[in-house]
Amino acid sequence: MRISLPAAFVAAVLLLDAFLHLSWWVRPAADPRALSLALLNFDTPFTPRVLVPLIVVLTVAALSTIAVSVGRGGRLAKAVTLALGAGLLTRAELGLAWAFGLGTDTSTPFYWLNLLLYTPLCVALAFSTGAVLMRAFFTGTVRA
Numbered sequence: 001m002r003i004s005l006p007a008a009f010v011a012a013v014l015l016l017d018a019f020l021h022l023s024w025w026v027r028p029a030a031d032p033r034a035l036s037l038a039l040l041n042f043d044t045p046f047t048p049r050v051l052v053p054l055i056v057v058l059t060v061a062a063l064s065t066i067a068v069s070v071g072r073g074g075r076l077a078k079a080v081t082l083a084l085g086a087g088l089l090t091r092a093e094l095g096l097a098w099a100f101g102l103g104t105d106t107s108t109p110f111y112w113l114n115l116l117l118y119t120p121l122c123v124a125l126a127f128s129t130g131a132v133l134m135r136a137f138f139t140g141t142v143r144a
Helices: 005-026 032-040 048-069 074-099 109-139
Strands: none
Touching (some): 005 048, 048 109
16 A cells, blocks of 8 residues: 555654754754753753653654554554644644734744744644544554
8 A cells, every 4th residue: 555645744744854853952052052042932952851752752653643644553553643633723823823923022033933934834734644543543444
């Protein structure tokens, strides 16, 4: 069975994100504080203790989405993919609040990254994840 287009899209974005986190671990940014504020709107360290769990979670979520798409992985893969979709939908909703200026300064790089990249991407990923799950649900193709 072939990987569906929505699953390939989700997996590609998640694996790219995992790669970015890996690159920040291997080659730290010149100004980690500025990077943190631009990407997250708060100061957090880009240390292995923070980055490694994110890399693992992103990779597992990508692989689970692919597994569900091809009818593999069973209930665990579906549960991980469902949790991914819920997380993406929550992030998209928060992003919409931030886009309207609630809780963030509209002059920061984070505001513009959120408005133009993060929120639209989270919406697209959430819908794509939902499409993967709906296809698996209606076709009953997920096996252990």
